[in-house]
Structure formats: C-alpha cells, structure tokens
C-alpha cells in the first residue's frame with residue numbers, strides 16, 4: 499500500500515524517533531509499504547517519520563545511483579545491490595573531507611540544494627531480523643544513509659542550509675567539524691546567525707516549495723484583456739494553486755513562476771484589497787527562492803511605498819535588508835537597510851536581529867567561520 503508522505507511543516511518530521519524492539523507491531527507490513535511508497539515517488543531512501551511513524555527505521559535502494567554516469571565502476575557495482583532496511587541505526591563515526599552534493603527530499607518536493615557531508619561513516623544498526631551490524635559506508639551510499647539518518651533525528655536537509663552557506667562555499671565547511679556532534683553545532687549556530695533569520699530563510703524555501711506545483715494553472719491566470727476577476731474568486735484560485743503542491747511531487751519551477759505572476763496580477767487588479775500586500779510579500783519570498791533577488795527587493799519596496807500601515811511591515815523591512823545582504827552581498831546597502839529596521843521598529847525583535855546582522859557585516863566570510871568555530875569551542879568548554 500502506498501502511504502501518504504508527510505511534507506515539510508509536519509511536526510512528525512521534527513521529532514527525534516524512538517528505537518524499536520523485535521516484534522514491533524505491523525513492522526513487516528510497514529517496511530513493505532515503505533518500499534512501495536518510495537518506488538512510487540522515485541526516491542532512493544525513505545525514513546519512517548516521513549510516513550508518520552516516529553521510529554528509528556529507514557530503507558534505501560540506491561541502485562538508481564549505480565546508473566549515474568559519473569559514478570565509478572566499483573561503486574556502481576556496489577550500489578546496484580544496495581537495497582537495505584536499517585533498524586535502530588546510529589552513525590558512530592564520520593570522517594573525511596566534506597563534499598557537496600545536491601540533495602532532495604520526498605518531504606520537501608521540488609527543492610534541491612547542495613549539502614556538504616563527510617564521505618565516510620560507520621553505522622551501527624540492526625537488519626529486519628534485528629541482527630546487529632557495524633558497517634562502514636562511503637560515497638553515495640553514505641550520503642543516502644546520512645540523509646535518512648538525519649530524518650530520525652528530526653533534521654531536514656534544509657536545516658543544513660545556513661546563511662553561511664549562502665555567503666560562501668567555504669562557509670559550508672563550518673556546518674559541522676570532524677568528530678563533532680552535529681546537534682551541538684546546530685545549537686550554537688543560531689546564537690550568531692540569528693534564529694529569526696534562519697527561520698525566514700527556511701520559510702522562503704518552504705514558500706517556494708508551497709507554490710512549486712501551480713504549473714497547470716497558466717490558463718487559469720487572469721488575463722488583462724478579459725477584464726478583472728473578482729478578488730474573492732482570485733484568492734480562491736490562488737489558494738487552490740498553493741494547495742496542489744502537496745498532491746504533486748514533480749518539480750515545477752515554471753509553476754512557481756506562474757504563481758508569482760498571479761500574485762503580481764492580484765496586487766495590480768485589487769490594490770486596495772487586504773490581500774494585496776500579503777501576496778506581494780509572498781511574491782518577494784518566491785522571487786528570492788527562484789534566484790531573483792532584485793525582483794524580490796522591488797516587491798518589498800512596493801509594500802513599503804504603497805502599504806505603509808501593513809501589519810507585517812517590520813518583516814518586510816527586515817527581509818528586504820536580509821535579501822540585499824545574503825543574495826546581493828552589497829554590504830554598504832545592507833547596513834543602511836538594517837539601520838532602517840532599527841530606526842523604524844526599535845522595540846521589535848527584528849531590531850535586535852538587525853543589530854547582530856550589522857555586527858556580522860564587518861567580518862569576511864572566513865572571519866565569520868573563525869568566530870563561529872570559537873563560539874563552538876567556548877560552548878563546548880562550558881559543558
């Protein structure tokens with residue numbers, strides 16, 4: 499039976515999964531269903547939390563990688579039979595220089611990002627007969643296991659994307675150091691990079707995911723020449739476009755672009771409607787997600803100019819500054835933009851974030867990594 503795959507935002511994906519005992523009820527059927535679900539979704543790995551079960555179980559079938567033209571022949575042969583069930587798995591060692599690879603996730607449809615991970619791991623686990631194993635994995639096999647193992651700890655690959663990663667490739671290596679507990683590093687990270695910003699960054703990705711399946715809606719998009727569709731009807735259609743994401747796991751960048759166009763069309767057709775600034779705001783997030791920061795900033799500018807009393811104006815100012823900072827890398831302009839946040843919303847939580855971001859602007863990427871490492875070491879020493 500194909501099981502529904504839980505999507506980004508579902509709390510089960512953020513939980514740390516529990517060990518299971520031999521004789522766990524329905525385990526055999528669950529494993530069979532998970533394989534069926536994974537194949538139906540063209541995935542190479544699936545963890546139990548992704549089908550709503552917070553237990554330490556994941557399956558992989560990396561044989562599609564065996565057909566990867568870039569793969570080495572020996573690895574190909576190895577991966578061809580790499581179909582496994584892992585129960586109560588724990589990574590006990592990670593080693594080697596981290597390497598980047600574009601990852602996707604069945605729970606975050608349509609989003610693929612480079613994630614860096616160490617190339618070799620040692621995994622302790624039990625097979626479907628609960629026989630104990632300790633085994634070394636490398637290359638793609640290690641990569642898939644690391645991704646699925648993360649799911650059991652409530653970690654999604656988007657959690658690995660820090661603002662560092664947006665600044666420089668070297669920044670990614672600061673994500674976690676050899677032999678260090680990843681959880682500790684992640685705990686320490688927000689102190690410097692600001693949790694709000696992390697949230698906004700992930701929210702942008704989630705937003706892009708949310709709209710990425712509106713591809714068939716092109717015909718539905720309001721046409722200027724046909725007169726103006728009433729606001730309520732348009733809102734309904736936009737909602738339907740947004741909702742279809744979770745029913746469709748195919749990548750559709752054009753769909754995202756289409757929805758962005760529809761948001762814009764709404765703001766143009768119904769500028770006085772309460773949803774107009776909201777949709778402009780979503781359009782800005784989406785443009786950022788689609789790699790169009792200049793356009794994103796234009797939407798923020800427009801909200802600031804035309805909707806100066808909108809309830810989410812502080813968010814607008816902050817995200818505008820953050821986009822200038824992270825996507826355009828224009829430090830001087832970013833500083834001015836952050837200062838505006840502080841001046842206009844001195845008591846808002848974003849003012850605090852903006853101060854920290856201004857503080858970070860004085861460092862080069864390399865210095866930020868050093869600072870981050872030092873903070874990590876200090877946090878470590880305190881324990």
Ligand code: ZN
Nearest residue numbers: 602603604605
């Ligand atoms: Zn995943």
